[in-house]
Amino acid sequence: MENLISKKDLLETANISYGQLYRWKRKNLIPENWFIRKSTFTGQETFFPKEDILQRIEKIKSMKDDLSLDELADMFSPSPSVTSLSADELTKRNIVSTTSFEMYTNHLGTQLQYSFENLLSLYLLDRLLQTGEMNRSEGIDLLNVLHEHLSKLKSNEGELIFIRKMGVSLFILTLDPTNLFIDSQAKIIAQYKMNSCIEELKLKLS
Amino acid sequence: MEKTVQNNIKISGSSSVGGGVFNQVKINGSGKIISDIECEVFSCNGSSIIEGNLKAETIKVSGSADIEGNVTAEEITVSGNSEIDGNLDCEVIKVNGSASIKGNVKGKEILINGTSNIEGNVSSEEVEVRGQAKIKGDCEAEVFISRGNFKINGLLNAGNIDLELLRHCEAKEIGGENIIVRKNIENAGVKKLIKFLVNQSNDYLTADVIEGDKIYLEYTQAKVVRGNTIEIGPGCSIESIEYKETLEIDENAKVGKQNKI
Numbered sequence: 468m469e470n471l472i473s474k475k476d477l478l479e480t481a482n483i484s485y486g487q488l489y490r491w492k493r494k495n496l497i498p499e500n501w502f503i504r505k506s507t508f509t510g511q512e513t514f515f516p517k518e519d520i521l522q523r524i525e526k527i528k529s530m531k532d533d534l535s536l537d538e539l540a541d542m543f544s545p546s547p548s549v550t551s552l553s554a555d556e557l558t559k560r561n562i563v564s565t566t567s568f569e570m571y572t573n574h575l576g577t578q579l580q581y582s583f584e585n586l587l588s589l590y591l592l593d594r595l596l597q598t599g600e601m602n603r604s605e606g607i608d609l610l611n612v613l614h615e616h617l618s619k620l621k622s623n624e625g626e627l628i629f630i631r632k633m634g635v636s637l638f639i640l641t642l643d644p645t646n647l648f649i650d651s652q653a654k655i656i657a658q659y660k661m662n663s664c665i666e667e668l669k670l671k672l673s
Numbered sequence: 674m675e676k677t678v679q680n681n682i683k684i685s686g687s688s689s690v691g692g693g694v695f696n697q698v699k700i701n702g703s704g705k706i707i708s709d710i711e712c713e714v715f716s717c718n719g720s721s722i723i724e725g726n727l728k729a730e731t732i733k734v735s736g737s738a739d740i741e742g743n744v745t746a747e748e749i750t751v752s753g754n755s756e757i758d759g760n761l762d763c764e765v766i767k768v769n770g771s772a773s774i775k776g777n778v779k780g781k782e783i784l785i786n787g788t789s790n791i792e793g794n795v796s797s798e799e800v801e802v803r804g805q806a807k808i809k810g811d812c813e814a815e816v817f818i819s820r821g822n823f824k825i826n827g828l829l830n831a832g833n834i835d836l837e838l839l840r841h842c843e844a845k846e847i848g849g850e851n852i853i854v855r856k857n858i859e860n861a862g863v864k865k866l867i868k869f870l871v872n873q874s875n876d877y878l879t880a881d882v883i884e885g886d887k888i889y890l891e892y893t894q895a896k897v898v899r900g901n902t903i904e905i906g907p908g909c910s911i912e913s914i915e916y917k918e919t920l921e922i923d924e925n926a927k928v929g930k931q932n933k934i
Contacts, residue, residue, distance in 0.1 A: 484901060486850030486886035489830050493813045
């Protein structure tokens with residue numbers, strides 16, 4: 468079971484008021500499905516997935532002075548804010564490293580415009596390469612997986628999981644958040660939530 | 674759909690026409706439109722059935738209109754009777770007669786002088802109820818004002834909530850920044866007189882949970898009230914209160930547990 472936090476504890480930990488929480492809910496900064504209703508001995512109470520909500524509130528609090536609530540809502544919404552970017556802009560704005568970009572174009576060819584989906588593939592490739600978790604040939608495997616299946620992830624609730632066992636690597640894309648139980652010799656190298664990757668990418672693009 | 678020539682439809686007798694793109698659509702008799710329709714002005718003084726979606730700049734229903742799809746408009750005024758099976762998405766919504774909407778309602782300014790039955794959710798910048806509103810889902814607004822009667826089966830979430838009670842008002846949960854619930858507002862004129870003549874003890878609000886930054890309540894029955902500064906006025910019956918800064922309780926109010934957090 469996921470770690471939950473009650474509304475009362477949340478307000479105290481995050482130091483926000485009821486009014487703020489309700490306003491952010493109205494502005495769709497906090498997704499509806501994070502409000503989990505449960506009966507307790509004091510009656511109905513609302514709980515939240517602890518890690519997600521605390522992270523989200525931290526982000527809202529740190530960015531609300533620079534961005535309007537509507538702009539923030541755009542950023543958190545699963546639909547892309549930027550639909551496409553030209554190759555020129557992509558390199559000029561330094562969104563991904565040139566190495567990753569070259570790898571992408573070598574493998575999938577050059578395009579005039581890069582759609583949000585392409586950008587997300589590029590971003591994931593760049594991130595895994597930069598953290599040193601993945602080598603170049605695995606990068607090609609990653610691009611293949613993303614190229615083939617990324618468009619099927621409609622809800623963006625899914626995850627990208629990278630597993631290695633005895634030098635053999637494997638990528639898994641899921642539709643929903645998952646808990647994986649794997650062989651003791653295998654190792655989960657990386658497990659990324661798609662929606663938080665999208666948020667980070669949007670932040671870079673904005 | 675091609676918009677070649679700007680056409681008008683005018684039905685004075687009884688007739689059934691296909692949809693399309695038009696300039697003005699006016700139904701005085703009884704009319705049926707058998708597919709989607711798009712126009713600048715849609716007005717219905719008689720009775721109409723639209724077997725599709727309706728998109729218009731202005732919609733005026735003085736008779737009766739039955740729309741089987743979604744409605745999108747800049748402004749809709751229902752003085753007669755209107756039934757919408759889909760969603761209503763419209764900047765300015767005025768209901769003087771009766772409107773029932775099976776889907777969700779989205780607007781900027783919603784004014785309900787008559788009666789409305791909404792089965793979905795409502796979201797708008799402003800909602801004002803002077804007649805009667807029934808909402809099966811949630812209601813979200815920056816400002817929610819009621820001088821009439823309402824029943825919300827879900828959450829009423831608004832920045833400013835200002836309620837003057839009429840008969841039994843009801844919401845499952847209420848949340849927001851400033852919440853004010855009063856039985857009577859001074860200088861309410863004719864309504865005050867009517868309220869004085871009719872039995873007054875029937876005006877009250879029930880809610881399971883009320884949460885806000887600043888809360889003032891009168892004649893409210895709630896299980897839990899939580900907030901920063903809370904004032905409980907006369908006629909309230911609250912099972913438990915949690916507050917952060919201040920709590921004032923009128924001598925004519927019943928309060929169970931109270932906790933300062």
